[in-house]
Amino acid sequence: MATFLRRPGNLARFSRRATECVGRVGPSSVRLPQSKLSSLITSQRIRTFATQGPGGPTPPDDKTRNSQSSGNGPENDGRKDEDPNKSESKLTEKEQQQLDEFIKHIESRIPPSQHESTQQVRKHFMKNGLPAELKEFMNNYKNASLMDYLRMVRWLFKYANEHADKMAREEVARDMKMPPEDLQKMKDQRQSEKDNEKDGKQEKTEEQKKKEKEQESEQGKKQKKGEQPFPPPGSKVFEFRFDPASFLITALVTYYVYRSFFPGDSGAREITWQEFRSNYLDKGLVEKLTVLNRSRVRVDLNREASAQAYPDSNGQPVSHVLFSIGSVESFEMKLEQAQYELGIPTGERIPVAYVDEVPWGSALLSFAPTLLLFAGIYWVSRRAGGGGGGQSGIFGIGKSRAKKFNHETDIKIKFADVAGMDEAKVEIMEFVSFLQQPERFQKLGAKIPRGAILSGPPGTGKTLLAKATAGESGVPFYSVSGSEFVEMFVGVGPSRVRDLFANARKNTPCIIFIDEIDAIGKSRAKQNFGGGNDERESTLNQILTEMDGFNTSEQVVVLAGTNRPDVLDKALMRPGRFDRHIGIDRPTMDGRKQIFRVHLKKIVTDENMEYLEGRLAALTPGFAGADIANCVNEAALVAARENADKVVMKHFEQAIERVIGGLEKKSLVLSPEEKRTVAYHEAGHAICGWYFKWADPLLKVSIIPRGQGALGYAQYLPAGGDTYLMNTNQLMDRMAMTLGGRVSEELHFDTVTSGASDDFNKVTRMATAMVTKFGMSKKLGFIHYEEDGQQIQKPFSEDTAHTIDVEVRRIIEEAYQQCQTLLTEKKKEVGIVAEELLSKEVLGRDDLIRLLGPRPFPESGEFAKYFDGKGGETIAPPEPSQNPEETSGKDGRDQTPLS
Numbered sequence: 001m002a003t004f005l006r007r008p009g010n011l012a013r014f015s016r017r018a019t020e021c022v023g024r025v026g027p028s029s030v031r032l033p034q035s036k037l038s039s040l041i042t043s044q045r046i047r048t049f050a051t052q053g054p055g056g057p058t059p060p061d062d063k064t065r066n067s068q069s070s071g072n073g074p075e076n077d078g079r080k081d082e083d084p085n086k087s088e089s090k091l092t093e094k095e096q097q098q099l100d101e102f103i104k105h106i107e108s109r110i111p112p113s114q115h116e117s118t119q120q121v122r123k124h125f126m127k128n129g130l131p132a133e134l135k136e137f138m139n140n141y142k143n144a145s146l147m148d149y150l151r152m153v154r155w156l157f158k159y160a161n162e163h164a165d166k167m168a169r170e171e172v173a174r175d176m177k178m179p180p181e182d183l184q185k186m187k188d189q190r191q192s193e194k195d196n197e198k199d200g201k202q203e204k205t206e207e208q209k210k211k212e213k214e215q216e217s218e219q220g221k222k223q224k225k226g227e228q229p230f231p232p233p234g235s236k237v238f239e240f241r242f243d244p245a246s247f248l249i250t251a252l253v254t255y256y257v258y259r260s261f262f263p264g265d266s267g268a269r270e271i272t273w274q275e276f277r278s279n280y281l282d283k284g285l286v287e288k289l290t291v292l293n294r295s296r297v298r299v300d301l302n303r304e305a306s307a308q309a310y311p312d313s314n315g316q317p318v319s320h321v322l323f324s325i326g327s328v329e330s331f332e333m334k335l336e337q338a339q340y341e342l343g344i345p346t347g348e349r350i351p352v353a354y355v356d357e358v359p360w361g362s363a364l365l366s367f368a369p370t371l372l373l374f375a376g377i378y379w380v381s382r383r384a385g386g387g388g389g390g391q392s393g394i395f396g397i398g399k400s401r402a403k404k405f406n407h408e409t410d411i412k413i414k415f416a417d418v419a420g421m422d423e424a425k426v427e428i429m430e431f432v433s434f435l436q437q438p439e440r441f442q443k444l445g446a447k448i449p450r451g452a453i454l455s456g457p458p459g460t461g462k463t464l465l466a467k468a469t470a471g472e473s474g475v476p477f478y479s480v481s482g483s484e485f486v487e488m489f490v491g492v493g494p495s496r497v498r499d500l501f502a503n504a505r506k507n508t509p510c511i512i513f514i515d516e517i518d519a520i521g522k523s524r525a526k527q528n529f530g531g532g533n534d535e536r537e538s539t540l541n542q543i544l545t546e547m548d549g550f551n552t553s554e555q556v557v558v559l560a561g562t563n564r565p566d567v568l569d570k571a572l573m574r575p576g577r578f579d580r581h582i583g584i585d586r587p588t589m590d591g592r593k594q595i596f597r598v599h600l601k602k603i604v605t606d607e608n609m610e611y612l613e614g615r616l617a618a619l620t621p622g623f624a625g626a627d628i629a630n631c632v633n634e635a636a637l638v639a640a641r642e643n644a645d646k647v648v649m650k651h652f653e654q655a656i657e658r659v660i661g662g663l664e665k666k667s668l669v670l671s672p673e674e675k676r677t678v679a680y681h682e683a684g685h686a687i688c689g690w691y692f693k694w695a696d697p698l699l700k701v702s703i704i705p706r707g708q709g710a711l712g713y714a715q716y717l718p719a720g721g722d723t724y725l726m727n728t729n730q731l732m733d734r735m736a737m738t739l740g741g742r743v744s745e746e747l748h749f750d751t752v753t754s755g756a757s758d759d760f761n762k763v764t765r766m767a768t769a770m771v772t773k774f775g776m777s778k779k780l781g782f783i784h785y786e787e788d789g790q791q792i793q794k795p796f797s798e799d800t801a802h803t804i805d806v807e808v809r810r811i812i813e814e815a816y817q818q819c820q821t822l823l824t825e826k827k828k829e830v831g832i833v834a835e836e837l838l839s840k841e842v843l844g845r846d847d848l849i850r851l852l853g854p855r856p857f858p859e860s861g862e863f864a865k866y867f868d869g870k871g872g873e874t875i876a877p878p879e880p881s882q883n884p885e886e887t888s889g890k891d892g893r894d895q896t897p898l899s
């Protein structure tokens with residue numbers, strides 16, 4: 001019972017039950033002797049009896065049935081004489097008064113809507129008499145302890161059950177015209193039969209089965225005659241019975257809880273010491289004093305005496321009052337004195353008790369912050385471990401975050417999807433054959449390579465290659481990023497590494513791929529320079545240990561990707577760990593073609609594929625695989641924006657331009673003068689590229705502002721194809737071409753602009769590299785000075801620095817002279833190109849051929865064949881019409897801002 005009260009759920013259930021009882025039992029349906037539910041229970045019992053009873057019940061005659069169905073009003077009260085419980089008696093006057101008081105007391109603490117029900121309870125007890133237990137409880141309920149309440153509740157349960165049973169028996173007996181005692185006997189017999197059946201000890205005989213059938217058919221007949229049908233066996237009837245006992249239980253429990261939470265408001269009146277003295281003490285009404293928590297005193301009064309002293313208290317004499325005291329000592333003194341003054345002999349003095357009461361409510365409230373704290377910690381720990389691969393709670397934080405890809409379902413990438421990088425593929429193929437046929441290597445005594453580091457610029461396909469390796473070898477693939485080992489808690493990194501390798505060992509053969517390994521694999525010596533990072537270092541150490549820990553038979557291959565192989569710790573790269581170092585560079589012309597081929601497969605286009613791939617590859621020198629994938633996607637988006645039904649060359653070129661130069665800034669409107677300057681600047685570059693033998697010829701030039709701060713944009717074709725070495729001539733021509741913009745401004749305008757600053761930066765860097773790295777200055781000789789912005793001291797002397805300055809200046813001056821000579825000579829051509837640019841804003845290679853004639857130098861066949869103007873449409877606008885009116889109209893519109 002104690003646990004019952006402690007569980008709020010139980011209390012809630014009780015209160016709900018009471019509420020529902022009270023809610024649904026209207027005045028007309030409250031029939032104490034038989035509730036709606038009890039009639040259902042009764043029906044169920046009748047059926048039980050009917051199936052098993054000898055001979056079956058006799059159908060009741062209509063009269064009986066009608067009187068029963070018409071309700072259980074007072075006309076049926078003949079039953080009260082049959083009350084078998086002899087210990088219950090009718091109420092005496094005193095008892096009745098006591099019951100009324102008790103009911104009133106309960107009513108004063110429950111909502112008025114429930115008063116009707118309490119009256120029904122009262123009626124019930126008035127009619128059936130007060131049980132001894134209830135009588136006893138009622139005598140002293142105001143001072144009842146928790147144990148008294150519990151005992152009472154337990155008794156009420158019992159009483160409710162017995163009462164329900166009794167009513168059911170009476171009901172059935174009436175139906176069967178049989179004394180309830182016989183019915184009880186039959187019920188017991190049925191119960192024992194049931195038990196036997198359950199144990200498999202007794203089997204039904206043929207005869208019994210026959211009898212049962214007969215009973216059932218009789219029952220069927222009865223139902224046809226219009227009797228109330230029995231609910232089907234096993235069916236659940238969700239109804240609540242109103243019975244006085246359960247109502248009383250609920251009321252008592254609610255009251256007790258209420259009293260525990262608000263002990264001060266339990267009805268006792270608050271008085272002062274003077275009142276106490278004059279009204280109670282002096283009149284001899286005080287029975288006992290209880291000092292509560294050393295601050296208040298409860299005065300227990302003699303009820304009868306106080307009823308006489310205060311006859312106008314509505315029949316409810318005050319049983320106790322309260323008053324506050326300053327301190328126990330002063331109270332004792334005052335009491336002592338008062339009793340002395342009243343002449344109360346020492347032996348008859350009022351007894352004083354001392355009690356420390358802790359109200360439940362405030363005790364619970366004092367625990368609330370602690371409980372909240374624990375709940376919070378529990379919640380946070382559950383959330384923290386949520387992603388921890390199965391183990392939840394804060395302890396899951398050390399679990400590896402690696403994603404496992406299932407080789408059968410998740411990894412669809414094969415080597416065929418990885419274009420170019422043939423050498424890398426060959427290298428990595430060996431891992432595949434190791435995972436597929438390890439015995440081929442082992443039988444020759446070869447040690448299996450543990451892992452490979454894939455290094456290269458961003459987007460060159462390192463992750464793709466690792467995935468393809470897993471897809472090709474058909475083994476599980478664990479992918480994790482180096483940064484996922486790093487956590488704010490100490491020890492999490494190494495623990496995740498351990499967990500990753502432990503998982504991998506359970507699933508051999510498999511591949512682990514650690515992307516961006518430089519996040520944890522940085523050289524330990526370098527880290528310590530800035531204060532070090534112990535956590536990262538221990539994570540790295542754990543990786544080193546785990547990779548050492550593989551025994552040769554374990555087929556776990558570790559691949560790692562990084563853009564910065566130079567910063568990696570040497571211990572990681574030593575043989576036995578990452579044995580292979582596979583460098584993946586940006587693709588060559590051929591590689592780009594292959595990558596375009598892979599990505600163009602998904603694009604809807606009817607261009608000649610071979611030509612398209614070649615031309616796009618030629619247009620995108622220096623692009624990595626990811627850039628190419630982006631370009632192709634961008635082209636499809638451009639086409640979609642134009643509502644085109646297929647992607648054509650123009651869309652691809654626009655996409656490439658966008659990837660290289662950035663977004664067109666149509667909103668940036670230059671003044672006509674600025675636009676003119678930009679046109680002549682770009683024309684200067686274009687003419688240099690066209691007429692210098694070693695420079696890159698122009699592919700496209702535009703004066704539409706793009707990206708960040710670029711007012712013009714020119715794209716050049718690599719003259720010698722993909723170049724990996726540059727000679728002095730190439731460098732000089734390139735520098736001269738880069739200065740072409742400024743020289744052109746000088747030649748065509750009175751003043752120069754700031755637009756060439758980026759060109760000067762490029763030229764300076766090229767000239768410095770020629771002097772300090774490439775050994776192209778006779779004065780300085782063959783020396784290489786590392787360029788490191790973080791160096792505090794220059795690695796050369798003041799003299800050398802001076803010489804470098806002089807040489808750089810000389811080289812730039814030479815390039816300038818070279819450029820000036822050419823542009824002075826080709827001033828007219830610069831003008832032509834600039835004016836055309838001003839009118840069209842964009843010029844292509846075809847336009848330059850039209851304006852300047854073919855380039856006077858042979859070009860790399862591989863590149864040039866895609867730009868002969870035959871294979872595909874360029875984005876250059878159509879040639880201007882010969883009709884002067886049409887031209888001026890069109891150009892006039894375009895040139896509005898210039899005029």
Ligand SMILES: Nc1ncnc2c1ncn2[C@@H]1O[C@H](COP(=O)(O)OP(=O)(O)OP(=O)(O)O)[C@@H](O)[C@H]1O
Pocket residue numbers: 417418419420421456457458459460461462463464465515561562563595598624625626627629
């Ligand atoms: N050789 C290639 N063939 C086909 N597609 C490629 C190739 N290289 C890159 N790509 C494309 O580029 C995308 C990005 O490549 P990936 O993620 O492998 O680059 P990465 O080298 O790992 O980059 P990072 O160093 O930044 O991690 C791929 O999803 C793929 O679409």
